[in-house]
Amino acid sequence: MITTLAQRELRSLFLSPLAWSVLAVVQFILAYLFLSSLNDYILLQPQLKMLDNAPGATALIIAPLYGSTAFILMMVVPLLTMRLISEERRNQSLSLLFSAPLSMTEIILGKFLGVVGFLVIMVLLVSLMPLSLLLAGQLDNGHLAALLLGTLLLVGAFAALGLFMSSLTEQPTVAAISTFGALLLLWIVDWAGNKVGSETTGSLLSYLSILRHFESFSRGVFNSSDIVYYLLFISLFIVLSIRRLDADRLQN
Amino acid sequence: MSAEILISVEHISRYYGQLAAVDDVSFELAQGEVLGFLGPNGAGKSTCMKILTGNLAPSCGRIRICGIDLLDQPRQAKAQIGFLPEQPPLYRELTVDEYLLFCARLNRIRRSHIRPALDRVKQRCGLEAVGKRLINNLSKGYQQRVGIAQAIIHQPAIVVLDEPTVGLDPIQIREIRKLISELGEEHGVILSTHILPEVQMTCKRVQIINRGKLVFSDDIENLDRKMQIRSHRVSFRNPPDIGVLQAIEGIDEVEQLDERHFCLHHDEAARFIDALLEQALAEHWGLTELTPLHKTLEQIFVDITSREEDHDKEQAA
Numbered sequence: 276m277i278t279t280l281a282q283r284e285l286r287s288l289f290l291s292p293l294a295w296s297v298l299a300v301v302q303f304i305l306a307y308l309f310l311s312s313l314n315d316y317i318l319l320q321p322q323l324k325m326l327d328n329a330p331g332a333t334a335l336i337i338a339p340l341y342g343s344t345a346f347i348l349m350m351v352v353p354l355l356t357m358r359l360i361s362e363e364r365r366n367q368s369l370s371l372l373f374s375a376p377l378s379m380t381e382i383i384l385g386k387f388l389g390v391v392g393f394l395v396i397m398v399l400l401v402s403l404m405p406l407s408l409l410l411a412g413q414l415d416n417g418h419l420a421a422l423l424l425g426t427l428l429l430v431g432a433f434a435a436l437g438l439f440m441s442s443l444t445e446q447p448t449v450a451a452i453s454t455f456g457a458l459l460l461l462w463i464v465d466w467a468g469n470k471v472g473s474e475t476t477g478s479l480l481s482y483l484s485i486l487r488h489f490e491s492f493s494r495g496v497f498n499s500s501d502i503v504y505y506l507l508f509i510s511l512f513i514v515l516s517i518r519r520l521d522a523d524r525l526q527n
Numbered sequence: 528m529s530a531e532i533l534i535s536v537e538h539i540s541r542y543y544g545q546l547a548a549v550d551d552v553s554f555e556l557a558q559g560e561v562l563g564f565l566g567p568n569g570a571g572k573s574t575c576m577k578i579l580t581g582n583l584a585p586s587c588g589r590i591r592i593c594g595i596d597l598l599d600q601p602r603q604a605k606a607q608i609g610f611l612p613e614q615p616p617l618y619r620e621l622t623v624d625e626y627l628l629f630c631a632r633l634n635r636i637r638r639s640h641i642r643p644a645l646d647r648v649k650q651r652c653g654l655e656a657v658g659k660r661l662i663n664n665l666s667k668g669y670q671q672r673v674g675i676a677q678a679i680i681h682q683p684a685i686v687v688l689d690e691p692t693v694g695l696d697p698i699q700i701r702e703i704r705k706l707i708s709e710l711g712e713e714h715g716v717i718l719s720t721h722i723l724p725e726v727q728m729t730c731k732r733v734q735i736i737n738r739g740k741l742v743f744s745d746d747i748e749n750l751d752r753k754m755q756i757r758s759h760r761v762s763f764r765n766p767p768d769i770g771v772l773q774a775i776e777g778i779d780e781v782e783q784l785d786e787r788h789f790c791l792h793h794d795e796a797a798r799f800i801d802a803l804l805e806q807a808l809a810e811h812w813g814l815t816e817l818t819p820l821h822k823t824l825e826q827i828f829v830d831i832t833s834r835e836e837d838h839d840k841e842q843a844a
Binding site for chain 1 (some may be wrong): 616
């Protein structure tokens with residue numbers, strides 16, 4: 276049942292020009308960044324040879340690529356999640372789902388998985404670029420896997436927050452701007468963390484930062500506490516969305 | 528009634544803040560019945576329909592669908608209901624076939640049954656020719672039909688239709704009414720509308736709701752009796768004296784609207800017509816118009832509500 280909902284969500288995304296243009300623009304920008312860092316790497320290679328224990332292609336090309344992917348997706352995901360619930364509410368098509376024998380949990384999970392499915396496709400398309408380096412040489416597979424996992428968890432968290440924002444409003448644009456604002460705040464919250472006087476506030480703020488947990492993945496470190504952070508983040512906003520949707524039925 | 532009870536609603540109310548949109552409503556619907564929910568705009572019809580289909584939770588009260596409590600076991604209860612809201616819940620970027628396939632899956636129709644179910648509803652709702660077209664490009668009438676198809680695809684015991692003929696042209700209205708009558712043979716149907724003739728044409732039983740309260744609930748014949756014509760409008764080229772009209776047997780009261788137009792109030796049988804025509808011919812009044820005056824829905828509301836108030840006063844006295 277959840278897959279039926281997710282399939283329809285994915286299908287509707289691909290039936291709109293938005294999905295295609297997002298895919299094209301993201302791919303184009305990231306390809307540009309990828310090629311320019313590849314170029315830098317080739318220029319630097321003679322010097323790198325001199326160093327003991329020099330960083331490889333994975334650390335110099337691929338890690339920054341996924342970093343840029345994360346940053347760009349922070350701006351793109353709100354556009355994809357904004358219409359999930361708000362538009363259905365506006366078109367009054369939500370009552371189709373409410374009248375069908377479905378629980379609110381199924382509706383929310385279906386929508387979440389639909390949009391995550393799209394994001395997975397996007398991340399995999401981006402990953403084709405680093406994988407193309409395999410034609411020329413070796414990559415650090417473990418590091419690459421950590422980057423991929425980290426990126427997927429990160430965009431999953433973006434999508435969960437976006438879904439929740441979409442469930443709050445009837446206007447997709449309001450959902451988009453609030454999602455973007457919230458994500459940006461979570462992205463930069465640890466900047467203040469370094470300057471706040473007390474040690475505990477600082478570490479709390481940096482713990483909250485959605486980016487801080489991505490950093491260990493981008494160093495190739497597979498840290499279970501970071502995975503737990505993202506899973507908690509996703510579950511929190513999914514539960515909140517379910518509650519919010521249920522509130523529609525109870526009192527509005 | 529011997530037929531199986533499909534819906535039983537007990538004392539449901541729904542408040543929006545202080546406003547009671549639905550106030551202590553109870554009724555039942557039996558198999559093979561078409562129940563008309565009649566009320567002016569803003570009477571609480573749509574709220575009532577939404578509560579019945581689980582789109583809104585009632586503030587208090589109990590609803591049982593085929594014996595299953597809607598609030599305790601929503602999933603099982605909802606499987607027995609098909610709902611067409613006021614605005615059909617369509618995904619406009621899909622084609623009719625894709626949309627109906629999605630609805631069939633939502634309602635957990637088994638994979639092997641989906642194809643026949645799709646063909647059946649498309650044939651019933653006259654959608655065979657438009658299966659491959661985008662819903663967005665269909666006319667309002669066809670979109671409404673897709674909405675109805677969506678409500679009956681899983682062959683629910685109960686079909687709830689909220690103002691299904693709004694915005695349609697007369698031919699489409701006639702087709703949809705025919706479809707509703709057909710549905711009434713197998714399913715229990717609840718039809719909400721503010722159009723009186725629609726109820727008279729399609730429903731067996733009618734309930735009138737006003738300001739959230741049920742004010743009338745009876746068979747359609749009894750409503751017809753209440754609505755019998757008791758006045759005619761007449762006009763003459765050479766109008767007679769008002770006293771002459773008053774003297775005709777069967778006329779209770781004459782109201783002069785202007786120089787040439789009169790409103791004649793009479794008893795149920797309208798026996799006066801022959802006498803009036805004979806006299807008009809004999810005395811060359813030059814009759815130009817004789818129109819029965821139908822009661823409007825508003826007048827019936829006033830009738831019913833004022834009668835209730837009288838009744839209350841009598842009881843109080």
